[in-house]
Structures are given as C-alpha cells and as structure tokens.
Amino acid sequence: MTPSPHGPASGHKTSALGALTLGAIGVVYGDIGTSPLYAFREALAQSAGGGIDGAEILGVLSLALWALIVVVSLKYVLFLSRMDNNGEGGVLSLMALAQRATKGRWAIVTLLGATGAALFYGDAIITPALSVLSAVEGLKTIPGMETMQEPTILGLTMGILIGLFAIQSRGTASVAVLFGPVCALWFAVLAGLGVMHIIATPAVLAAINPYHAVSFMMGHGVTGLFVLGAVFLTVTGAEALIADMGHFGRQPIQLGWVALVWPALTLNYLGQGALALQALAKAQAAGHVLDNADWFFLMAPDSLRAVLVLLATLATIIASQAVITGAFSLTHQAIALGLLPRMTIRQTSAEQMGQIYMPGVNWLLLLGVTVLVFAFRSSSAMAAAYGIAVTGTMVVTTCLAFIIAWKFWHWEPVWTALLIAPFLALDVFFFGANILRVAEGGWVPLLVAGMVGLVIVTWLMGRRAVLARTSQLGINIDDMANSLTIRMPVVIDGTAVFLTQDLDIVPSALLHNLKHNKALHSCNILLKVEVQSTPWVAEEDRLQVTPLNDHFCKARLCYGYMDKVDVPSDLARREGLLARPGGTSFFVGRSAIRFAARPTLPRWMTLLYTFLHRNAADPTAYFNIPPNRVVELGTQIEL
Template identity: 60%
Template sequence: MSAPDESSTVDRHPGLLALTVGAIGVVFGDIGTSPLYAFREALNLSAADGVVPSEILGVLSLALWALILVVTVKYVLFLMRMDNQGEGGVLALTALARRALGMRSRIALVLGASGAALFYGDAIITPALSVLSAVEGLRTIPGGADAIGEHTIITIAIVILVGLFLLQSRGTAHVSRLFGPVCILWFLVIGGLGVWHIADELSILRVFWPAYGVSFLANHGVLGLFVLGAVFLTVTGAEALTADMGHFGIRPIRLGWFALVFPALALNYLGQGALALSTLEAATARGIKFQNADWFFLMAPDALRPLLVILATLATIIASQAVITGAFSLTQQAIQIGLLPRLRIRNTSAAFSGQIYLPAINWLLLVGVLVLVVQFRTSSAMAAAYGIAVTGTMVVTTLLAYIVVRHVWRWSRPSALAVILPFLTLDSIFFGANILRVIEGGWVPLVVAAAIGFLIYTWVRGRGIVRAFEQRQSIPLADLAAALAKRPPERVEGTAVFLTANPEHAPGALLHNLKHNKVLHEKNLICTVRTADRPSVAPEDRVKAKPIDDNFVVMVLTYGFMETPDVPRDLGLAAAAKQRALNPAKISYFIGRNTLKPDADQGMPLWQDRIFMFLQRNASDPTDFLRIPPGKILELGEQVTV
C-alpha cells in the first residue's frame, strides 16, 4: 500500500508560525465555538426525566471520543493526506476522484454535487446558531435573565449578522489579520476555564475511558441515539480542516489542532462536565431538582462573564466569516466545473486572489440566516437542525475517500475497505442519529440541500441538452477550413476570437457569421476555456495553440478550478511568447448565445424548462466571467428547444 507523501503539498507561503496562527483564526472557528452549545444540548436531551452522574459522564465521554475519532483520526491524520495539489474540500476531492475514474466519473460528480448542496445548509445554520448562542450568554450575567428578554437577544443577533453580511463586499483582507490572535485568545480562555473547574472534580478525567459512552448508549435505547445526534455538534466544522488546506498547508493545520485547539476543546468540555457534576451533587444534597444550564458561560466568574460574552461574540463572528468565505469559494469551484451557472464574482483584494465576493450568494445566505433566527428564536431550538447537513457531507467525503484510496493510491480492495468501512460506519451512525431529529428542525438543511441539488441537476441536464443540439448543428472545423480554402469568402481586417466549448467543430457563431455576414477575418482564433481537475495551472501550461491552416488556429486555455479566467490577458501573453502581433484594438470576440424555447414534448418537463431558462437568463454575462471588454463582444445564435 502507498499513499502520497506530505511533501507533495505545496507550501505557498513562508513561515510555519504565521501560517499556524492564520489557520487557528480561519480553520478552527466553527469547531472552536461548539462548546457554546454542544454539551448543553446533549445533556438537555438526557435531562427530560432527571439526570444521574453516569449520564453526565456518558455524554461527556461520547463528546471527547467524537473529537478523537472523527476529527483527529479521520480528518487530521487520514483525510488531510488526500490533497489535490495542496487543495482540499469536497469538490477538490471530487476532481481527484473524477480524474482517477475517467469515463466512470459520473458517480464522483454526483457525490461532489451532493456534498456541495449539503454544505449550503451548513452555511446558513452556522452563523445563525453560533452568533445567537453567544448573544444568549447575556442572560447568564447576574440580573441578565430578568432584564434581557428573548426579543432583545434576537434583535442583537440580527444586527450583528446583518452587519457581518454587509461588510462582505468590502473584503476581509485587513480585519482577517485579527482572526488568528482573537481565536488564540479564545482557545486559551476556554481551556483555562476548563482547567479551573476540572480541579474541583478531578474524577471527571475518567470519561476518557470509552466504556462510559458505550454504556450510556447501551442503556438508553432510542434516547441514546437522540443524544448521539446532539453530541455530534462537538465536531461540526471538521470539514474546514481539509477545505482550507490550500490556504495554509497540512503542517500548520495539524500543529494548530494538536498544540492548541484539541487540548483547549477537551479541557473545556471536561470543565463543563465537572461543573455539571458538582452542580448535580449539590442539588441532590439539598433535595432539589437538577436544572440543565448554560454551562459554558457559568464556568466564568460573575464579574468576568460580560467579557466572556464579548469574546464569544467575536469568536462566533469569525466562525461565521469562515463559513461565508467557504460558501464563496465552493460556489466559484462549482461554477468552474459546470455545476452551477456563472455568477458575478468580485475580487476584494489586489494581493490575495482567494479574496472573492459573490453578491448573489451573500444575500441569499443572509436571507436564510435571518429566517432561521426569526423562526427558531433560540439556539437550543436551532441546534436540532445543525447535524444533518454536516453528517451528510461527511458521508459523501468518506465515499469519495474510498475512490481516492482505491484508484489514486491504488490500494487493494480489502485494504481500502478495511480503512474506509470503520469511518463510513461511524459517519452512518451519526447520520442516522441526526435523521431522528428531522421533525425538530433537521428538515431545514435537507430542504436547502434538496433545493440546491435540484438546481444543480437542472443546470447540468439543461446544459447537456443545449450542447447536444449544438453538436448536431455543427460541422468539423477541418472540413470547414477545407471548404473555405476552395471557395474563400471576402476577408476583413483584424482578428476574430470565436469562443466555443468544442474546438474540434466549427463554433455556431462562426457559421452564423459566414452565413449572414459572408465575411472571414484576417486572423481567426477558435478559443476554448477548460477547467482542469486541479486547483491551479502553471503559466506555461495555460495556452495550447494548434494551427488548422492559414485561416484558423485553435487556442485551448486551461484554468484550475480555483482560478478566474482572463481570456484577453492570456491570449495576449500567448501571442507575445510566440512573437506574434495581436493588436487588442482590432480584436472582436464572438460567442454563441442561443434563445431557449420550452417544449413539453422534448427534453425536460415544461416546468423544469422554465427553471433552466431562469438560471440561464440570470447567469452573469460571459464577458464578465471571461474578463472580455463589453464593447468587443458579438453574440450570435439561434433558437434551441429544451
């Protein structure tokens, strides 16, 4: 058996310490804010008929072993070895799997599309749940429970969230420098609070013995599965460890996890468990009923609790920012590999190409977040909706990992199954436990994922119908070149660039230009933009030129799935490299733009036709996507029945 070495990941930034600080601020924001609500919600499900010490120990043991098995073993030690030229995440893994499967890559594409669709459900819930749970800490301040009502909490959370989304258009390059230091302070504080309370109940350390968690599940039946679904809240955000590999590298993320994040999380959960256990003992001694509480904030002394609320709010804003940025990056990748229509993409930083802003995604996320806050009103009510999207994405990631292990690393089937099946079993158990909470709110991410998945399916199928029509109408470029050589049309000065998806056939815009205008330019470039199954393409591999004859040259421009195409720039660079004159003032770009016509008897159902046409109409202009000057483009096409 063999696997790629860590050295295959390209470290594009100097300074291990600086990268580790940056990774702590971006990669671990989501999972780092889980202590705000995870233990409280898991224990709350056990407290319906009263709590005994073994239940606190069992819930805590399950939480710690979830961190160990899911995050540490599966993601940090195993999945982070599966990088696509340094990049990770579900779509990077999809590209790697598709390249390995070749003609059988449809299953990988379906899995990738499913994982991407589920991610959007997570992207809506994370800001709403994390910010709301932090603001709810105000009610733990002495006198806050009476002075601060639910309406006030919701209003404050909405103001913070609206402000966060409004800032996206300005970019986060400057404020992101504070993310690392703030999150380091956050982890040091929550770890310190945990140590302080562990000292009051040292026996809590016995929960590292997994028998406590196993015994809890064995003795609680279906309720145990509900609790397990809530326990999964401790590992939400684990996907970010692989998704952000390209920004920071493997070593900084692993160092941040083992040196700070995992110890701080474990200590904090142990501290919450110790506080709950001592509170239960005190309640039992006084003969009163044990009440589940907001253990995270109660760990802090009364005088320091307002500062902890402020720090928690900052940490949840950073966690939300990471998820929003992740949604932008994932959408860009989905557009590049053809899963979604082109959307307007703006670069918000001249220094960092990864700093992008998608207005459509930003406002859709904001609407979804606000609807959740207003509908669910409390973090406890919203927590039930959280796990399904994350566990679903984890199942997809594990299935893609099997394809990589089997077909990229070329392990034998028994060896691959021996490694993957335990992870898949664990993910399936968590997914099944979360499915039980569909009625409580788990339907939300499922509805979001289903809607996104349907849009992806409609777009891919519709584009396939249009491509099939274009292929039927086209003729081989070589045949057209031979015909024009025998009967040359009238020539005009300048260069024509015909953009097409299939360079082997004559573009429809070229045929329409010859048919209606009856002219051919002095120079004619048949240009195709392709997306590679890797995140970036070396400049020397960007443009491939293939002369057909004196009239036509095929130009294939290849971009990575994390790059933004710039056709004029790269055509100019290619011409300069070959010492050819290409006057930008005398270039005209031609693109095919067909008119879509719905038909109930052909292609897709009529209602689906109209959805595809809506997506097509609202896709960003190709001149924006390909960076072509608006005054240089001509659109030619015909009517296509979908």
Template identity: 50%
Template structure:
C-alpha cells in the same frame, strides 16, 4: 537564518489556520453540552450520565476529527486542494472507466456540496445566537435584546463581505488564539474543583452509557454531533494553509482546549447541576461574564466568516466544474487566489440566516436543525475516500486503511441515523435547502449537456472548412475576431452566423476554446495551446483549473507574447459570442418543469463578458434558438 525564517513562516501559517479553519468547531462548546441535557432527550443530570456524555464527546473528537479528518482524509488532496468538490474530481478520475459508478459518484458529491449550503445557513445563526444569549446570564433584562442584536451582527457581517477578508483576517488568528486559551483556562479552573471528571477519558463510560439506555443514547448522538461541526472545514481549507499547519493547530491547541473546556463544564455540572441553564458562561467568574460574551461574539463572527468564505469557494468550484450557472466573481485580494466575493451567494445567505433566526429564535431550537447536513456530508466524504485513498500503497496497508475507513463509516452512519430523527424538529430545513440546490445543480448540468449535444448536431467539422474560408474571396476588415466555442474540432456557430449575415471576415481569426481540468490550478505556462490552422486563422485552447480565475483578455495577451504572429492588441480585438435561447421541442428531451427551470437559470446567469472579464464594448452577440 533560513531555518528560523521557515519556523516563523510555519508559525504564522498555523496561527492563520487557527483563525479561519477552527472557528466553527472552536465555538461548539457554547451549546453542545447544554443541548445534550436540555434537548429533546431530557437526560437526567446524574454523575454517570455526565461522565457518559463527556466520554462520547471526547471519543467522537478523537475518532471523527483526529483520526478520520486530520490523519486520513487530509491525505486525499487534489494538487494540494481539499473539500468535497475536490474529492469529487479525484473520485471521477478513478471511476472514468465505470459509467454507472461515475454517475453515482457525481450524484453523491453534488448532494454533499448542496448540503454544505444548509450548514452555511445554520452556522452563523446558531453561533451568533449562542454567543449573544450569554447576556441573559448577566441579566434577564437583556433577553429581549438577543434577537435584535443577533440580526444586527449578522447584517453587519454580511455587509462587509464585499471588502474582502484580507484586513479582517489579520486579527482572526490572534483572536482565536485568545479564545482557545480562554477555553482552556476556564476549563482547568473548574476541573481542579472536581478532578473526578477526568474519568470520562475512559471509553468504558461511553460504553456503559450506551448499555444502560441504548435508545436514549442513540437519540443523544444527535446532540453529541454538535461537537464535530466544522470538521469538514479542516479538509475544505487544506488548500489555503496546507496539511502541516492544520494538523499543528489541531493537536497543539484546538483539541486540548476543546477537551479541557468540555470537561470543565462537566465538572461544573457535577458540583452545581443547576448550572445546566448555560454551563459555558457560568464557568466564568461574575466579573468576567461581559468580556466573555464580547469575546464569544467575536469568535462566532469569525466562525461564520469561515463558513461564508467556504460558500464562495464552493460556488466558484461548482461554476468551473459546470454544475451551476456563471456568477459575478469579484477577487478581493491581488495576492491570494482564494479571497473572492460573490454577491448573489452573499445576499441569499444573509436573507436565509435572518429568516432562520426569526423562525427558530434560540440556539437550542436551532440545534434541532443542526447536524443532519453535517453528518450526511461526513458519510459522503468517507464513501468517496474509499475510491480515492489506497491506490498507491501496498495491499496490506490498503487493507488496513479500508478497515479503518469501514469502522469510521459505521460511526458516521450512526451519527447520521441519530440526526435523521431530528428531521421533523428542524432537520427538514437543511435537507430542503440541500435538495433544492441539488435539483438546481443537476438540472443545470443535464441542461448544459443536452444543449451542447444540440449545438454539436448543427456544427460543421473544422477540417476542410478552413481552406474554404481562406480562399472564399470574402471581404476582409481590419482587426482580430475571436470566436469562442466549446468544441475545438468544429466551426463555431457565431462564425457561421457572422458569415451568413455580415458576409465579411476579419484579417485575423482566432477560434478560442476554454476547458476546465479536474485539478484546482493549472500553471500559467501550461494554460495555453496555440495552433495555426490557416494563413490568418489560429486556434487557442485555454485550460483552467477549477479554482482558477477565467480571464480571456489576459490569456490573449499571454498568447500574443508567446506567438508574434498573433495580433492581440485589445483595441483591435472583437469577440463574437453565441447567445442561446431555449424553446420547447416537439419531442422534448427534458420534463417541462425542468426545461423551464433550466431556461430561467440561463436567463439569470452572469453574462459571459463579466465571467471571462471580456470588455463589453468589444463584444458582438449572435442569437440562436435551441429546442429542448
């Protein structure tokens, strides 16, 4: 019975992974092969070229997705979590004793995370557009409706994000199961009419294709890479579904269905070269076009949903790791930690996607912008993997692993170089988005570091101060005062200001410090450390993982349950916070533009009360000015 239950649970998890993880890469057959022959390279539709392109697509899937991500990169998990920021946290741990290398690792990781948002903007636009363009195959009379319908679908998708993905997520798996089954059935029917297309499984066709036209072949890598979009999602979503479910879904259904459909499109082109106008939809019989357009649209919405959810998760991790300002994070599920909603990210993405659709107007035009951000992130992931993998294995296995990673890095670099040629055609857009976000994230990190340094300059050591405070003869008032501070060994500024201006002390004082570990989740029983510093003064150290939700009232309630001496009654607790204002320094440590940018980000950051779930009516803020 337990074995049956385990199998049922594994199947359900695999089905869920199918719906969330593989939406992006699962919809790539909509546009990849078409772009290879109608894009800037203008490749002739000869049998040799068709077999060569199919061979490149097949071996790209095998090397980059099957070997690199599914077999190797999934091993680089941070307590079960994946994604480039989780990989960055692992790499930082490995380079702790090498400051220069550690700084380079941070720059690479944050740039990769910033480029991820470029991908988040393009994916919904190109996916939905490519699906809705299928109505043009039904009748060209519908062509004027493509843009309005696409924008309407996008607006509807982003509008329902605040409700969470729990309800919609239940249908994701079955819909994508139907989608991949449809891909396979259409592909098989076409391959039966031209079985010679299966010769493209031989890598010699790809090699000959490169040998005959190396320049054209190199440029076409920029289109072939479209079949790999979504590969990073395999790693990023590992924490939600686990390695086993992701691998089972890939090898059991996704990879076979993708390959069969690509080869089916190739077989159609061998028999009917004119089908290149839209080889995916022309695989279907005329009676099945409208249902296929509807199914494809639903599949692309699911693909977009996966990327949008990834954007929320990435933002949450970046906040906890100290690379972006606080944002209002709403948890949309009481059972699943990963289901969150961030309004600022949602509406910024919606605006960017609509602008992108209106600017490029077709999936073919967007394909020129697609790929640069993806391939750059692929390169960074492989480079960071060198630092993380192979640490706890034999020298022989380590050498073999590094040899394979070296080959895969060359493949990534080839795709990246080919996509660099598309920068002037639209690749500048994700690069510009990535550079802008990278500048914001590094400015915030640098500004916070300098701010903490300035704050520590004026702080008093905690040792010795506690005794003075206890026996200073200050008037006492009822209740508990919680002073939040970033340092556990110095006196909080808010406490000093309270003593200076109010000249009173609560009957119980708690100095509370919140820190973030370089792991995704910290077990609740390990999150708190309670110390008694004096008769009525306590120190509480709270440690969260970079994917944990920070909730200070809940932490205090837990502390009160652990230590009966603490008075953590919510109606008796007052929170004293410092609110810093940045002013110019006579000897500035930041460039003027960067200081202004950091100051702007501070003013627009979510309030501490909201981020830490502190009741606003229990908060006293003590203002202070900091020179930078």
C-alpha cells in the same frame, strides 16, 4: 554549504510556520471552536427527561471526548489531510481528484461531489445563525440581566449578522489579521475555564474512559441515539480542516489542532462536566432534581461573565466569517467545475486571489440566516437542524476518500475498505442519529441541500442537452474551412475569437457573422476554455493551438478550478497569435432557449434551466474580456 538547523534559514521557516498556524487557528477552527457554547448543553438536554444523574453527565461527556478523538484527530487530521489535490482540499477538490483517478467515467463521483456541495450550503446558513444567537443568549447569564426578553436577543443577533454580511463587499483582508490572535485568546480562555473546574472536581476525568460512553449508549436505547445526534455538535466544523488546506497547508492545520485546539476543547468540555457534577451534588444535597443549564457561561465567575459573552460573540463572528468565505470559495469552485451557472465574482484584495466577494451568494445566505433566526428563535431549537448537513457531508467525504485511496493511490480495494469501513460506519451512525431529529428542524438543511441539488442537476443536464443539440444540428469545422478556401468571402483585417464548447462544430456566432456581414476575418480562432480537475495549471501549459489552414485554427485554453481566468492575456502570450493588423474581436453566441416539439428534458427542468441560463453572469466578464472588444450574436436552441 548546508545551513545549520538552528541558523537563520531554520528560524525563518519556524516563524513562517508559526504565522500560518496562528492564521489557521483563526480561520480553520472558528466553527468547531464555538461548539462548546451549545454542544454539551444540548447533548445533556436530550437525556434530561427525568432529571440528570452523574452517569449521564459522564456518559455524554465521554461521547463528546471520543467524538473529537475519532472523527477529528484520527479521520481528518491523520488521514484525510493527506488526501489533497495539489495542496487543495474540500469536498469539491476531493471530487476533482476522484474524477482524475477514474478518468471522469464514474457518474457516482460527480453525484457525491454535488451532494457534498449542496449539503454545505445548509451548513452555511445554520452556522452563523446558531453560533451568534448562542453567544448573545449568554447575556441572560449575566447577573441583573436574567430577565432579558427574547425580542431583544433576536434584535441584537440580527444586528450583528446584518452588519457581518454588509461588510463582505469591502473584503475582510484588513480585519483578518485579528482572527488568529482573537481565536488563540478564545482557546486559551476555554482551556483556563476548564482547568479551573477540573481542579475543583477531578472526578470528572473518569469520562476519558470510553467505558462510560459505551455504557451510556447501551443503557439509554433510542434516547441514546438522540443524545448521539446532539453530541455530534462537538465536531461540526471538522470539514474546514481539509477545506482550507490550500490556504495554510497541512502542517500548520495539524499543529494548530494538536498543540492548542484539541487540548483546549477537551479541557473545556471536561470543565463543563465538572460544573454539572458540582451542581448535581448541590441539588442532591437539597433534595432537588438537577435541571439542565447554560453550562458554558456559568463556568465563568459572575464578575467576568460579561467579558466572556463579548469574547464569545467575537469568536462566533469569526466562525461565521469563515463559513461565509467558505461559501464564496466553494461556489467559485462549483462554477469552474461546471456544477453551477456563472455568477458575479468580485476581487476584494489585490494581493490575495482567494479574497473574493459574490453578492448573489452573500444575500441569499443572509436571507436564509434571517429566516432561521426568526423561525427557531433560540439556539436550542436550532441545534436540531445542525447535524444532518454536517454528517451528510462527512459520509460523502469518506466515500470519496475510498475511491481516491483505491484508484488514485492504488491501494488494494479490500484493505482500503477495511480501513475506511470504521470511519464510514461511524459517519452513517451519526447521520442516522441526526435523521431522528428531522421533525425538530433537521428538515431545514435537507430542504436547502435539495434546492441546491436540484439546481446542480438541472444545470448539468441542461448544458449536456444544449451541447448535444448543438452538435446534432451543427456543421463540421473542417468541412467548412475547406469549402471556404474554394469559395472565399471578403477577407478583412483582424483576428476573430469565437468562444465555443465544441471545437469540431462551427460556432453559431461564426455562421451569423458570415451570413449577416458577408465577411471573414483574416484570422479566426475557435476557442474552448476548459477547467481541469487540478487546482492550478502553469501558464506555459495553458494554451494549445492547432492550425487548420491560413485563416482558421483551434485553440484550447486550460485552467485549474482555482486559477483566475484571463482569456485575452493568456492568448496574447502565444507570440503572433493576436498581434495582427485590425485588432482582435471576441464573438460570443447568446443562446435563447425554446421548447422543442420533441423535448429532450422535462418541461419543468427546461423552464428552470432557461431561468438559470438567462440569469447567469455575463461570460465575457467571467473570462475577463474587455466589453468594448466583444460582439454578441444571438441564436435559438430548442430543448
């Protein structure tokens, strides 16, 4: 019997959708939801050289509204949200999907993915610094606190940020349930403040007409480009719409945007424009020139401004938390896909696998945030640094989307290009507008992205060089297995698992074991752990075993880049593989890098790779192997 669409099954599905939508509002939209704190103010500041007039207010406002429509609603919500990799989104998931579509043969795909990941880290240090600082600066708009000094504001900002990063090790599952309700209240307040001022000045609704945006750009020349770069602040955080699809699903994210976030942002920006028009009328009546102001906080009545500052601070903390969690998740994916060396990863929740803590990433982010706060000292100075990282990531995302639509969806390349071209042109236009602000602070995310990109390139090339040198000097496993049957050493009970990157070459740990211990285990497994370009691999599909003879076999253990790696448990699922007398030992080769007479890499790159290799997290911890079952044997590799 089919349940009634209005019965219990339908009600349960509706409540689940509502809960996921509320969760998405708290996590996905935290970044873009705090943009009204500074976006309109900074965009208007770029055109305020000789005072602000009504056409400039409507023009800037129209640019902001249409940026939300085209970039977020059309590009991300309607188009890119359909481009998921088995439910997962984000730049590295798009890279993995494009790699699968091109069978890993296009180097440009890896380059694009690495570039997008590198740019994300630039965004990850700017978002907490800019959003929290802009909220704390709102204290100066409270009556009686106008004279608050800069050191006090910076001290409060750093106190909040240090506390936020300090609690990451304890996990955020206990407080995450508050994110959705607090952000829902935040968006309701944004909408309410906007409506209050729109009613007072309905003429601001004319900004919905794109004519004002076009007219402004055509009449302001190079200044218009600077304004456009600042207008882009209204859509920062749009990448989270696809990056968090795996946590909430496409429908809750789309519903949250259409039903609450988009209307609230639109109303608030219109309200800020209405307040600016009101202030302009008063200034003109007094014969004064209108100066720019902190329009967002001034929308609230004096008696409620302190409450608004408190709510804004909570919203910016939530937005910062989402970015920090995103940095942990992206780094985890990058390690799994081989773009970065292994790092320490701690699980902070027994119920949710995605709740992780990475101390190295956490403290590096805090260091970057601290440097930014004290280097720029105000949200207005820092705003110039924001757009480049985000626009660069959007260009990368659009290029990957073209490859996926063409090669994975099998769309006609010409029609695909015609569809993608307007989005790419807009992204490049925004990126070009932000490039003009490099000297003002835009160099910061470029520097961070360059450093991360250098690490990624060095790690990729170093690993490739090590694998090539090992294969060049190694012994074929089939030849060795056959030769050992002719002249068999002492055979002892037990199973030896040798972790290797090449199943055709004898692992150095096996050679050292034979050389020094003069013995062979009764069962020897050459194990290669691979990460697929899909986020998940079913447990029954992970392990493939190929016997060579009575004493040797090759095993390939496959994981998705979002799977938790547990080598002993997954090997034990194959009946009889590890259940032998004598127990199981895992042999790991610990390589030491040395300079070769004929180097395969530039010396500086070898030095950097050696540093990364030496400081990478213990592989046995990453593979979840108990330490008391691990045998490490050293070897040297010349690069």
